[in-house]
Amino acid sequence: MPMKSLLLAAATLAALATPAHAIDCRKASTAIEHGICDSQSLKAADAALGQAYGQILKAADGDAEVHAMLVASQKRWLAARDEAFADPKDEHWGDENPWRGKLLNAIRSRTEDLGKKSAADPKQFDLVARALQQRQFTARFTGGAFAGFATGCEFLPGSRESWADSYGCFGTRSYQNNNRVCSVSEDWATYAVYETRTVADVVDGKPKTVATCSVGGNGDDSACPDADDTSDSGARWNLQPKAGEAGASAAPPALAKIDAEAGGAEDDQPWLRACLTDTGYPAADPTSDGSRK
Structure with missing residues (x-):
């Protein structure tokens, strides 16, 4: 969106x-x-x-x-x-x-x-539990102006001939640790969900995108490396992203700090932990998903 x-x-x-x-x-x-x-x-x-x-x-x-x-x-x-x-x-x-x-x-x-x-x-509502899980994960890091959730939701068609078959939420989840901002953006198009991952460094008060990759064949970006799936030998981070690349560089201030419908409970992954804690990631090894860190 x-x-x-x-x-x-x-x-x-x-x-x-x-x-x-x-x-x-x-x-x-x-x-x-x-x-x-x-x-x-x-x-x-x-x-x-x-x-x-x-x-x-x-x-x-x-x-x-x-x-x-x-x-x-x-x-x-x-x-x-x-x-x-x-x-x-x-x-x-x-x-x-x-x-x-x-x-x-x-x-x-x-x-x-x-x-x-x-x-x-089972005693907790799922939306509440997911929000608490988000909070637990983000609490490991410093946070900052560029951390948070930008979410949009709408009713989606199940096919070209249909209308308003299901409700879906998509957007960008951004996490910040000191001057490092790592984001996961999801979008829906042609009856499929596409994901873009973005690594940015805050320079002079603004996030500068330094690497991107995608999951699900989103555009012309590089496919994200995955330690559990090594079938794509060309999977690696794009270390020369286009100017204005979507993701952390577009993150506005005053983002929601928790949003269970934005996803994110599944974001506790090796690549994201490495991204937020290793200032050299992923330049030192653009083929790594963080599992070797």
């Missing part, structure tokens, strides 16, 4: 401080709100969603940062829902107009996501 869109979304969410519970049908004003209130199944699903949201917020009582993350997450989902399902008569729904069925699936899926428990700790 374009960084401009991510920043606009972040600014919008920052302005919305109150939690988002179920629709009050007495105050319904938009087409989607009226559509939900006119359907018993949609109204019941929306009420269940509001209940699930209230439960996960209660679980975050006492942790203001996690609570704020959950509020922002739900506001973001509602904004994406309102955009994707704004008009029941939109041509995207086709002749059979599956608007109500897809919206029902979207609401139920969100309810399930909010209520899902962590596999590692």
